[in-house]
Amino acid sequence: xxxxxxxxxxxxxxxxxxxxxxxxxxxxxxxxxxxxxxxxxxxxxxxxxxxxxxxxxxxxx
Amino acid sequence: xxxxxxxxxxxxxxxxxxxxxxxxxxxxxxxxxxxxxxxxxxxxxxxxxxxxxxxxxxxxxxxxxxxxxxxxxxxxxxxxxxxxxxxxxxxxxxxxxxxxxxxxxxxxxxxxxxxxxxxxxxxxxxxxxxxxxxxxxxxxxxxxxxxxxxxxxxxxxxxxxxxxxxxxxxxxxxxxxxxxxxxxxxxxxxxxxxxxxxxxxxxxxxxxxxxxxxxxxxxxxxxxxxxxxxxxxxxxxxxxxxxxxxxxxxxxxxxxxxxxxxxxxxxxxxxxxxxxxxxxxxxxxxxxxxxxxxxxxxxxxxxxxxxxxxxxxxxxxxxxxxxxxxxxxxxxxxxxxxxxxxxxxxxxxxxxxxxxxxxxxxxxxxxxxxxxxxxxxxxxxxxxxxxxxxxxxxxxxxxxxxxxxxxxxxxxxxxxxxxxxxxxxxxxxxxxxxxxxxxxxxxxxxxx
Numbered sequence: 001x002x003x004x005x006x007x008x009x010x011x012x013x014x015x016x017x018x019x020x021x022x023x024x025x026x027x028x029x030x031x032x033x034x035x036x037x038x039x040x041x042x043x044x045x046x047x048x049x050x051x052x053x054x055x056x057x058x059x060x061x
Numbered sequence: 062x063x064x065x066x067x068x069x070x071x072x073x074x075x076x077x078x079x080x081x082x083x084x085x086x087x088x089x090x091x092x093x094x095x096x097x098x099x100x101x102x103x104x105x106x107x108x109x110x111x112x113x114x115x116x117x118x119x120x121x122x123x124x125x126x127x128x129x130x131x132x133x134x135x136x137x138x139x140x141x142x143x144x145x146x147x148x149x150x151x152x153x154x155x156x157x158x159x160x161x162x163x164x165x166x167x168x169x170x171x172x173x174x175x176x177x178x179x180x181x182x183x184x185x186x187x188x189x190x191x192x193x194x195x196x197x198x199x200x201x202x203x204x205x206x207x208x209x210x211x212x213x214x215x216x217x218x219x220x221x222x223x224x225x226x227x228x229x230x231x232x233x234x235x236x237x238x239x240x241x242x243x244x245x246x247x248x249x250x251x252x253x254x255x256x257x258x259x260x261x262x263x264x265x266x267x268x269x270x271x272x273x274x275x276x277x278x279x280x281x282x283x284x285x286x287x288x289x290x291x292x293x294x295x296x297x298x299x300x301x302x303x304x305x306x307x308x309x310x311x312x313x314x315x316x317x318x319x320x321x322x323x324x325x326x327x328x329x330x331x332x333x334x335x336x337x338x339x340x341x342x343x344x345x346x347x348x349x350x351x352x353x354x355x356x357x358x359x360x361x362x363x364x365x366x367x368x369x370x371x372x373x374x375x376x377x378x379x380x381x382x383x384x385x386x387x388x389x390x391x392x393x394x395x396x397x398x399x400x401x402x403x404x405x406x407x408x409x410x411x412x413x414x415x416x417x418x419x420x421x422x423x424x425x426x427x428x429x430x431x432x433x434x435x436x437x438x439x440x441x442x443x444x445x446x447x448x449x450x451x452x453x454x455x456x457x458x459x460x461x462x463x464x465x466x467x468x469x470x471x472x473x474x475x476x477x478x479x480x481x482x483x484x485x486x487x488x489x490x491x492x493x494x495x496x497x498x499x500x501x502x503x504x505x506x507x508x509x
Contacts, residue, residue, distance in 0.1 A: 009126030014114045017129025021107030021137060028100035028141070032148055 012056040023048045068109050075102070092147065099144035103137065172215050173224035177261060179210040181235040183242055186268030186287055192245035193274040193293060194233075196259035202267040202284035208235055208242050212261035227255045270305060279315070300326075318345040333364040342373060358397055368406075377456075382406060386465075390472055391416075398456040407465045410458070411472040417453030422460035422467050430468045437469070 023045060031038040083091050114128050129137075183189075183206055191198060196215070214233055218224035230249040237243045246257060258278070265271070270287030273280055275295040282289055288305040291298055297315035300307055300322065307326040309317055319326055322340040333346055342355025350368050358376030362369065366384040373392030380387065380401045387403060390411040396418050401408060412418070412433055420437055422429060429446045431437050437450035448467070460467055 009124045011114065011118050011124060013126055014118075014124040014128040015111055017127055017134075018107045018110035018114060021110065021129060022104050024137075024141070025100045025103030025105075025107060028144070029098075029104065032097050032100060 010056065010059055012052065012059040016052045016056070019052060020045070020048060067113070068106060071109065072106070095144070096147040096150075099140065099147070103140060103144075106137075171220070171224070172217050173221060173228075174213045174215050175228045177210060177212050177214050177233045177259065179233065179235050181208045181237075181242060182206065182239055183208045183266050183269070184239045185266055186270070187239060187266060188241050188270050188272070188287075189263075189265055190237075190241070190243045191263075191271065191273035192243060193276050194246040194259055195256065195277050196261065197279040197281075198259070198261050198263060198273070199281040200263045200265060200271060200283065200285070202269060202286070203264055204267060205264070206266050207264075208244075208266070208269075209264040210235055210244065210261060211264075212259060215258045215260065217256040217258070223255070227252070227257065231257055233259055233261060275311070314348075316345050316347040318343065320344075333362065333367050335360065335362040335364075338376070355392065396456050396458070399458045399460070401458075401460045403462040403465060405464045406462065408460055408462055408467045410460065410467070410469050412469065414471055417455030418458045419451040419455065420448055420458050420460075420469070422448040422458070422469070423462075424465060424467050425463040427462065427464060427466040430466070432468070432470045434471075 027038050027041050027044060030036055030041065079091060079095075082089060110128055114124065117124055185206060187208070189200075189208065191200075210233060212233075214228065214231075216224040216227050218227060231251075232247050233244070234247050235242055235244055244261075244263060246259065248257070265285065267284065268286050270289070271282055271285060272290045273282075273292075275291065275293035277295050279297040279299070280291060280295060281297075281299040281301075282291075282303065283299075283301045284303075286304040289300065289303055289307045290310075291308070292310040294312050295315070296313065298309060298313055298317040300309075300317075300319045302321045304323050306324045307319065307322055308329075309327070310329040312331045317328065317330070319340050320343045325336060325338055326340060326344075327336040328334060328346065330346065332348070333351060335346075335351070337344065337353075337356055337358065337360040339357035340353070340355075341357060342353070344353040344356055345351075346367070349366075350370065351362065351364065352370045353372070353374065355373040356371070356375075358374055358378055360371075360374060360377070361379040363381045364383065364385060367382065368385045368387070369380065369382065370388045371378070372388075372390040374389075375391065375393045376397040378389070378391075378397060378399045378401070380389075380399075380403075382403045384405045385403070386406045387401065387408045388411075389399070389401070389409065391397070391399075391413065394413055394416060396412070396416050407427075424446050426444045427446065429439050429448045431439060431448055433452075435450070435452040437448050437452070440447045440449070446467075448469070
């Protein structure tokens with residue numbers, strides 16, 4: 001299960017997927033633990049995606 | 062060469078350990094653990110991947126352009142589907158009402174209806190409080206000195222037995238004394254997963270005052286002489302033939318409609334606030350439009366973004382809109398003072414023939430067209446245009462928009478859009494020459 005792309009990437013680009021995975025996991029964990037339900041908290045994923053894109057742009061400069 | 066991923070072997074080991082545990086200890090509630098804790102696997106997976114990326118980066122290995130491959134996302138998608146499916150299935154016996162995680166759609170739920178009937182003696186002009194419960198309520202004023210509640214209670218549940226059980230431990234009821242009555246849903250053993258909704262008709266003394274707090278559903282109130290106060294959330298609010306002051310305060314997803322109100326109405330919504338002195342005609346406001354026909358001012362409106370269409374209004378008007386097109390057509394002479402401010406949007410003012418006023422209109426960026434005539438002067442300074450002047454002696458009309466066109470034209474007294482005769486519209490060209498064109502109002506209506 002090693003990442004398939006052989007091309008070299010930036011740290012921000014490579015870290016984006018794992019961070020997104022953690023965010024999704026945390027949202028589902030909160031949902032299942034009886035906290036805020038995923039149907040309400042899902043926009044956090046968009047916010048995280050946007051923030052990481054910004055980070056990537058910043059890192060590229 | 063960058064290091065190989067250790068996630069695959071670790072996941073394989075975890076899966077083996079879980080299956081082994083199930084074989085060695087058959088009593089362990091493995092399913093329960095998976096249903097509740099599968100998101101931690103996702104978190105763990107993400108943390109490991111992130112750790113790998115950090116490790117590769119510090120060791121100077123070349124980094125992949127994506128930390129998570131397409132195939133992995135595919136696996137993650139199925140993990141989420143599988144995990145939330147197991148979670149929903151596991152909680153099935155506990156919740157009567159299994160919710161799809163992203164939506165308010167009930168599946169596996171039947172709705173069972175039970176009749177509601179209650180009566181309570183009331184004073185001539187009682188205060189009636191409708192408490193917060195789900196569902197639709199219709200309130201009608203009549204001549205009797207009693208409050209009557211009819212309709213039905215709808216219970217969403219898995220089967221008839223549990224619905225019957227919930228029905229036995231809950232009731233829509235009227236409590237309080239003759240002067241202060243409360244309509245409420247009593248739940249002795251409230252369960253969050255059982256949803257009780259009402260579709261109720263309430264017949265009240267004509268002199269009653271109503272106070273309602275809503276959570277959802279429609280509310281109709283008709284034919285009462287006391288004050289009406291509505292607050293909370295919900296869909297449609299419909300108010301008709303009310304002789305007391307009306308106040309509506311809250312976030313309503315549907316349309317708030319008012320007809321034939323003889324006292325002041327004040328509205329405080331998420332997007333729009335207004336007060337109006339009387340509504341002999343009709344006013345309706347929803348997420349994007351505020352439309353009113355035949356209303357009595359003084360009226361003041363503030364809105365973040367709404368198109369306004371006011372026809373047949375009288376007395377003073379004060380409008381502040383951030384964004385939206387305004388169509389203003391006062392109905393009677395003499396005109397009341399008008400103060401209209403908009404940050405962005407076109408403003409169309411149709412004044413009755415014979416109207417007397419002093420005009421001070423300006424747009425920061427846009428065109429002003431005057432087909433009313435009457436010696437009003439258009440001035441241009443850069444992108445800014447102003448229209449100033451007086452027609453007879455009358456109230457001040459001040460119109461100001463930062464961006465948008467302003468048009469002033471002639472209509473007939475007490476006109477509504479359907480009765481407007483041929484109207485004259487004009488436009489000011491860049492060199493300041495006024496061109497007039499005659500348009501059929503039918504065409505205008507089509508455009509609108």
